[in-house]
Amino acid sequence: MAKPERPLPDSSALLAAAPEGVGEGAWIDVIQKMDEVYSDLLQYEVALEEKNAKLEESQGFILSVLTSISDILVVCDRSGRIDDVNRSLEVFTGRSVESLRGTLFFDLLADPAAVDVAKGLFALRSDAPVHDCELALRAADGSAVPVSLNCTPRYSSVGKSLGVVVTGRPVGELRKAYSALRQAHDDLKRTQQQLLHSEKMASLGRLVAGVAHELNNPISFILGNTHALRRYASRLGEYLGAVHAGGVPEDIQALRERLRIDRILGDLDPLIEGTIEGAERTRDIVDGLKRFSALDRDESSRFELGAVVERSVTWVCKAAPERFEVTVDIPDSLPVVGASGPMQQVVMNLVQNAADATAGQPTARLRITGCVEGDVAVLRFHDNGPGIDARHLPHIFDPFFTTKPVGRGTGLGLSISYGIVERHGGVLQAGNHPDGGAEFVLRLPLAGNPAA
Ligand SMILES: Nc1ncnc2c1ncn2[C@@H]1O[C@H](COP(=O)(O)OP(=O)(O)OP(=O)(O)O)[C@@H](O)[C@H]1O
Ligand SMILES: [Mg+2]
Structure with a gap:
């Protein structure tokens, strides 16, 4: 004290x-x-x-x-004359509080138009507050700076109106922050579009590679057969020329043997048959692609699984190493309902995968067995390869999962097959056989089964 x-x-x-x-x-x-x-x-x-x-x-x-408030603050009396201002307004206007005191608030505005708007809006004697009103104030350097203003009435302790308090923030800062945000958002959207585009291109690339892979077999098969047919045609031409020239029978017989005409004649049928099959497969693939692009539904018909397996094995073995042994043990009749083309694609991929997996074995083997279990047709594909690594087992049906070198596998085979089998009401399962090697089990509802 x-x-x-x-x-x-x-x-x-x-x-x-x-x-x-x-x-x-x-x-x-x-x-x-x-x-x-x-x-x-x-x-x-x-x-x-x-x-x-x-x-x-x-x-x-x-x-x-x-003084610390960064927003500008002006305290006015009931006639709109300035009673007090904070440091931010002094800095903004470049004028001291003493020189501002007693002057009209409207003198702070940058132009007569702003004064008119402010007079209308603030109506200094009214009790209604004004929020976020954008008006231009004259800054210290003489420029007109847009400011977002709020205006609230001010009362004495006994509730008598004393005037208004005006606060404001230059919107330049807000605008800058907003446009930076907008720019960042636009950039993000553009990057997202680019990512989406590159993802689409990558998927398309993989799809094209997959299609090329699927087409490669039948086309090379057709090409090989056609070359053989051309060689045969020239030998047949030579032989027929000699026959028509009327040579002695012994010479013609000798020529027939030298040109191996009888072997050619025996080969012609399977060659033409194989070529037709290859061409049909190519047509089916193209049809499938067309259907794929048009999102059409596969045509459904009854077909024999045995025939599909037979054809698939023939085609894959043409391209596989000679020592790839495939044994097929399927009942004569194993009819199912669906699209045989896509089902062939499934079986071909299973046979091709087995051929790839067993490539390192001294004797590469695949055993395909078929049977009927209840009203389900079951096909088992058991190879003598190294089996499927436990780490890979949960992923082998994932799109683009492959352990094959770049250019050898797209990783689409099993994922596409899974979808095809599912659409046929069946199941495709993968696992390792107790005797070693991988085993794939394909289950399809038999024709006549309501699920088919
Ligand atoms: N019989 C098998 N033995 C061991 N692993 C297999 C066998 N079949 C498939 N796999 C594994 O599953 C992966 C995926 O197979 P999938 O058929 O989907 O693709 P891919 O064969 O690699 O390529 P694509 O079939 O598109 O040419 C293979 O890369 C392989 O690692
Ligand atoms: Mg495959």
């Missing part, structure tokens, strides 16, 4: 100076009263000083807050 600086008046001196005619008792009463009043005064002074210190402290606090 602050000590009273003024000394107390000396009461004995006052007593000595008592005017004549005044009783000493009365005089002592007066002096005592004066002492009391004086000490009360001193207490009031101390309390006042304390309150003053607190007031100064809270004023300093409010000032520091107002």
Whole structure:
């Protein structure tokens, strides 16, 4: 507590100076009263000083807050004259609070149009607040800076309207942040589009590679047969020329043997048959692609699984190493309903995978067996390769999963096959056989089974 600086008046001196005619008792009463009043005064002074210190402290606090606010702040009276501003407005306008005090708020605006809008909007005597009103204020460098303004009425402690408080934030900053955000968003969208495009291109590339892989077998088969037919044609031509020239029978017979005409004649049928088959397969693949692109449904008909397996094995073995031995043990009749082309694609992929897996074995073998279990046709493909690694087993039906070198496998074979078998109401399972090697089991509803 602050000590009273003024000394107390000396009461004995006052007593000595008592005017004549005044009783000493009365005089002592007066002096005592004066002492009391004086000490009360001193207490009031101390309390006042304390309150003053607190007031100064809270004023300093409010000032520091107002100075730290980055938004501009203007306090106006009821006639729109400025009572006070914060540091941000001083910096914004380049003018001191003293020079602004008493001037009109509208003088801060950059042009008469803004003044008109502001007068209409703020209607300084009205009680309604104004939010986010964008107006141009004159900045310190003389430029017009758009500011987003909020205006709220100000009241005295007894509820009397005192004017308004205007706060604002230059929208340049907001705009910059917004346009940066927009730019980032646009960039993100563009990158996403590019990613999508490259993903599409990659998928297309893989699909093309898969189609090329599927077409490769029948086309090379047709090509090989056609070359053989051309060689045969020239030998037949030579032979027929000699026959028509009317040579002696012994010479013609010798020529027939030299040109191996009888072997040629025996080969012609299988060669032509194989060529037709290859061409049909090519046509089927193209048809399948057309159907795929047109999203048509596969044509459904009844067909024999045995015939499909036979054809698939023939085609794959043409391209596979000679020592790839395939044994087929399927009942004569194993009819199913569906699209034989896609089913052939499934079987060909299983045979091709077995050929690839057994390529490192001294004797590469695949055993295909068929049987009927209830009203389901079952085909088992058991090879003597290394089997499927346990780590790979959960992924082998995933699209693009392959362990083959680039250019050898697309990883689409099993995933496409899975879809085809599923569409036929069947199941395709993969696993390892207890005797070693991989075993794939294909189950399809027999023709006549309601599931078919
Ligand atoms: N008989 C098998 N033995 C061992 N692993 C196999 C066998 N069949 C398939 N796999 C494994 O499954 C993977 C996927 O086979 P899938 O047929 O889907 O693709 P791919 O043969 O690699 O390529 P694509 O068939 O498209 O040319 C193969 O890369 C291989 O790792
Ligand atoms: Mg494959």
